[in-house]
Amino acid sequence: MLQKDRLVRTMKVLQAQNQPVGIEALAEAVGLPTSVVSEDLRVLMRRNFPVEGDAEHGFQLVRERAAHGLHLTEDELEAALMGAAWAVDNGDASVAAAARSLLVKLSQQMPAELRPVIMDGGKAPAKLPVFDSAVLRQALRGRNIVRMKYRDNKGKVTSRMIWPLVMAHAEEVRVLVAWCELRDGFRHFAISQIEAIDVLDARYPIRREKLMADWRAYQEKTGNKANI
Missing domain, CATH: 2.30.30 (SH3 type barrels.)
Structure with a gap:
């Protein structure tokens, strides 16, 4: 599993908790070894994600800070981008303007090498592939x-x-x-x-x-x- 997807999964598990959760219980819920989850928690805190705690007292999400951020998996991000791109060409004037603004904000979360590509949203819904x-x-x-x-x-x-x-x-x-x-x-x-x-x-x-x-x-x- 990619680190980005691991971090998102850890955040979602913490989001579902109403009190601090111990590292062993957190690792079991995420489905990863304790050592990996511990390192991912350190990464989240270094990057100023709304997570606080330690091994002794457990970890939790700081709700006030979490409300200001939206953390998406790459699949969720692509789905949001495709929907916004469609709305640019198919929504009314206000919806299209909002969709263009949303595309800019979402693209800031996309890896830099993909940003020039995703802004070309296409003119019509694409035919779905026959494979997954x-x-x-x-x-x-x-x-x-x-x-x-x-x-x-x-x-x-x-x-x-x-x-x-x-x-x-x-x-x-x-x-x-x-x-x-x-x-x-x-x-x-x-x-x-x-x-x-x-x-x-x-x-x-x-x-x-x-x-x-x-x-x-x-x-x-x-x-x-x-x-x-």
């Missing part, structure tokens, strides 16, 4: 290589080995940006045309930051925003 997109998001975060079956614009289905980088919008199409081993280059795959995916245990050998930088350089060089 949560599995693909896990591959994105874990830097896993993915084997997929992809149907191109001519209807031909091919098997691809890809290094998934980010999901985004290109006009009205939701796309997956990835390095394609078959084409030996970056490609933008329409998510609605992915027939199946298989997330492998293997990870691609390049750091995500380096791959993002290479993709940006490719975009600037070619001006190609949707090489599907």
Whole structure:
């Protein structure tokens, strides 16, 4: 489990408590070893999250401070962003203005390398994929290589080995940006045309930051925003 998701889970467990909870009980509720939860609590307090306490007296959420913050998992954040992006184009004037403001606030919680992508919210609701997109998001975060079956614009289905980088919008199409081993280059795959995916245990050998930088350089060089 990613540290960010662990921290959110710990916060939610604390939020459900009306009194300080001991580290052993907290670890059991979170479903992680005591040593991991202890370190995560130290991280939360170093980052000024509304948590206080110690091993002797237990830990609790400071309600007054918690009311000023909203701590989302990456899945919750993506869902909120997609909803706000839809409202920008489909809501009335006041709702659209509020949605644009919300997009800016939510984007501040998104990892920096994804912020230029999420602001392109698309013009229409994207067709839902035939596979569980949560599995693909896990591959994105874990830097896993993915084997997929992809149907191109001519209807031909091919098997691809890809290094998934980010999901985004290109006009009205939701796309997956990835390095394609078959084409030996970056490609933008329409998510609605992915027939199946298989997330492998293997990870691609390049750091995500380096791959993002290479993709940006490719975009600037070619001006190609949707090489599907």
